[in-house]
Amino acid sequence: MSLNVSILLIILGSAIVTFIPRVVPFIVIRKIGLPKVVIKWLSFIPICIFTALIVDSFIIEDESLLSIDWRVLAAIIPTLIVAIWTKSLSVTVIVGVVCMATIRFVF
């Protein structure tokens, strides 16, 4: 069990800057009512951020301009079908993991 002081400071600094954007909206929104247009804007956030995170999973960051992880993209297709078909979070996750493992094993 060792604890390096400079690493502890980095962890604390990172914790503070992570905490602030998480908590500030919860304090501010109690005070002010949000304008209609902001509420509308916020209603698009879930769909946009989920899509962005999915795309992020099949982009490989390397030296080239853009490279795609085709195996992840290939696993996304059956997983998406299962998600639409079952509408179940747990079934989708399990099938997704099995698809990904199979694709990585075969290719």
Place this chain on the structure above:
Amino acid sequence: MNQLANEITFEKNLPSFSQGVKDCVPTLIGYISIGIAMGIVGAASNLSILEVALLSILVYAGAAQFIICALLVSGSPFSVIVFTTFIVNLRHFLLSMTIAPSFKNYSLLKNFGIGTLLTDESFGVAANKIAKKEMINASWMNGLNLTAYFFWILSCTLGAVFGKWISNPEVLGLDFSLTAMFLALLVLQLESMKRSKLKFYLLLITYVVLSMLVLCMFMPSYIAILLSTIIVATIGVVKDK
């Protein structure tokens, strides 16, 4: 008597702490597998078990923890690591802003607690419940958040302890559990939309995909995620009358 029975059923329908714990279960595969991977990476980045545990207790953000490890290995200074963490986790601002109005009637302390432990996953589960017009409350949200928090700390620490013996978890496809979960959350969001709006939302999804692919050519993906979301949500407001 009848009224009492009604009240009891009403109580049962209120989302409770234990219902929150149950609703967290489908996301746990993601937390556990990514957490273990995080612990392994932490140990491989020369962090002690205690440091990995502190990282997951205090920072509690998957992507950021991986990036912190990578930056530590590259010998980046304090300022760079903290600033990068800030940018990577700035998307929580969007998540918190979306979910905070549901809790504005609770005390400041409860709001602090909910905000501190909000993650992509717990946000997703809550946003789905809101989209389905189901009730959410603070105890339900705490059940969801605390279960995730507990399993995350446990998995990261176990990953750090057993890191030397576990081979690359990618081989098992477990890292894909996060993507699979976001796919299901996306489908569930669309499911709760009015049919007439579906085409519009599919168009927005296409814009996000295109925006991500283009932006990722010029910037790190965590900035592209933030920008794509902000740009396309704005397009959504402008185009939707």
